[in-house]
Amino acid sequence: MGKLKFISDKFLLVKLSVLLGCFAASSAFAKEKPNILVIMSDDAGYSDIGFSGNRLNKANFQTPNLDKLAASGVVFEQGYVSASVCSPSRAGMLTGRYQQRFGHEYNLPVRPEPGDVEEYSGLNVEELTIGDHLKAAGYNTGIIGKWHLGKASQFHPNSRGFDHFYGLLGGSRSYWEGDGQDTDYRRIYRNKTAEKYEGYLTDVLTDEAINFIDQSKEKPFFLFLSHTAVHAPMEAKAEYLKQFSHIKDTQRRTLAAMTLSLDESVGKVMTALKEKNLLDNTLIVFLNDNGGPSDANFSSNLPLVGIKGTLAEGGVRVPFTMSWPGKIKPDTYYDNPISALDILPTALAVASADKQGNKRLDGVNLMPFISGEETSTPHKTLYWKRAGFAAVRDGDFKLIRFPDRPAVLYNIKQDPYESKNLADDNPPIVNKLLKKLFSWENELQTPLFMTHSKWVKQNRERYTKYTNVDKE
Template identity: 50%
Template sequence: MTISKLNFTKLCLLLLVITSCSHQKVVAQKPNILFIFSDDAGYADFGFQGSKDFSTPNLDALAKTGVKFTQAYVSAAVCGPSRAGLLTGKYQQKFGFEENNVKGYMSSSSRYLGDKMGLPLNQVTVADYLKKLGYKTAVFGKWHMGHADEFHPLKRGFDEFVGFRSGARSYWAYNDEDPSGEIEKYLEYGFGKYNEQPEKYMTDILADETVAFIERNKERPFFAYLSFNAVHTPMEARKDDLEKVPTHLTGRRRTLAAMTIGMDRAIGRVLNKIKELGLSKNTLIVFSNDNGGPSDTNHSSNHPLSGTKANHLEGGIRVPFLMSWQGVLTPNTIYNNPVSTLDLLPTFVNVAGGNASQIDGLDGVDLLPFVKGEINEKPHKTLFWKKENRAAVRHNEWKLIRFPDRPAELYNIEEDISEVNDLASEKPELVRELYKKLFEWELTLDRPLWQLKRLYEGKAAERMDNHRKPKIKK
């Protein structure tokens, strides 16, 4: 009798172990998600986008393994709002995140907010959703969703954070005196200070930490958001990368090319870790950029697009976009319909086993059925952009840009990618129709939670006008 009880106990323990292992196996089979985001890169400044001067062999190889999107958009032409949109899957104007959040801004009631600006706490992030679905979540690099502790990544669904809270900082280590009191520019590990080494370049640090995170979590599903500050100013590159740049490139353009080399090398290290661990068939990889390249500050090129960062011409809002998943997405695929970084949240949630259709208020869609050919229609017939009185709407092939100080402009984007042939005077009925769509959308938005100081606001408008249509290269 004693032996029978003992055997029965052993049998129960064995079944418990088998069940536990089976459960762990099911959890581990969920796809990993790696999202790589560059900062202020030019539309044309990648090999896979046609550049002959900028060396990006690792991203070029990634492009060949999956889908390259030719009409990918961000939801804003500047860093902060663009990131708020992709993290929530909603037009960020719906919750008042219309401007960049940096010190020196004012609220809509002209009340100084200091560092109390960030992604509203009632908004749910993609990391929140993925964490509930059993994912280990982490962000490495630029956050820019608020400086105060209440907006910190560890309070917005992320388990780990190695990065900085502000929108830009040096690529080299700060000492204890510099920057004075600006904690948002220091590199952090969680809520603690990261031990920056003087010889370590920021782009390499972020790759190191991402690789380590992947290694630690290879047995469970993970979401890694690698948010480079490259190639945002300040213009700082490694000396050995500068030596690799073609000699005909000079000044900031030369430094930018070197910074791009460094970023591509860092991306290659992360991608190689995925391959080394045998995770390629179980990892969705996405690469994109947060807004158009600022041709004035870092001398990026958005060719053949007109416009630059901070305006609503294509050069301010159309971005490089790659998606790869071995065995799921067909290699060397070109997808030509308009998509948006708003689509990242629903795509990631559905990949993780959730149901994005049950999330209220999303403006993005799951892209996988479209790129796999399961849905033949366009993911978006209509897309919107707005900052202050400036706004734009794209409906099918037509795009209307509204200005506060001049008549609206109308372009056929499919036929005129460089936006050089304004057809507004020829198609007044279409102008009215698109204005109506824009007005109806604006009725769904909240008031901006903060806005630029008036002095800076004027300079921003002047900057946008001066770079409205850079000369198109032949």
């Protein structure tokens, strides 16, 4: 009840200021609070974004705007997401809470099977999103692009803290309008109305993002620009493909062209912010949602091992940067592990926004850590879990637990490429970390929906093929 009243009061304030024609006052309010822009790419490889991973790769994959964004702020050298697949990763980022706390352990079922109940197949309605928190703080909130947090009406972005939605409710679609993209999951909606578009989806989402920024004059904005790039299907613009004719592998060539469109989007949005004189007052976060699925979109996570779906570093450590001119020093590199769970608490801190509700956040405000004001590490322990596979990072050690082989242990500081399994030589550490992990698991809610066996099997096969876990 307290929460509802609080929201009403804020709305009342905003409404009054508009009614009284107090535009000056509104602008002052807008200036007080920074805009917050989160740009997320989908399934990009750690190696395929210039500022992260294998910097030698720059010759092939061009991401000049992302590199410029990164150079203007902080690069998180150990930036983790809370899941190695799309939907739970987004659920964690948007709530600032381990998504398994509210039953979002698995990816959303593609097609309902017995036990999949649409009523529960989405972001638990008892959770608040970053949109809810910032809307209550007077922000204009928008999501443009991929939602992938439930199709039923109770899960619609407009019901989950976002004033504005333009995009798809599902996980991926063709980059072009056309046949077969007209299911509820793939269709493009403007809020609740389906719309056709023209052109290449990455460009369309970019234009929509710029329009949203244009329309956020009265209030500070929070925008989640949630690209489908570079998720399959592998579809690039013909003129961009030409630029990469030197890449012989046609799949890699397509990915490079798709990545260039993604990068161009970042450049266009930054230019728009600059033109509107908003760049200095906008916190921009860029990250990818999980490791690149090398077996699906031919991305590369080198030098990390593992891919999307695995809990090896290549599955959960992602390109992750944050920029805020004047507030974050350029060319900063931050080396302690941080998490996408930290975006929400950081946003609330910079927006001087109160946290709504009484639920525990797992993320922390990163600003004092980035500035060096706080010298401790933001997370002594980080946890991951999906379908019997689980991992814990505790200090420098990381343990991965499997259903089909003994747990493996790595020292990530000494061996970030997870090449040397220390488990056999360190049973006490293995036991300690397994117990920590299980203790965390006992805090979690029963999954509201689950992944079917074939995906669990695929998951396991990806470990065998893409990590150093003992080959068969």
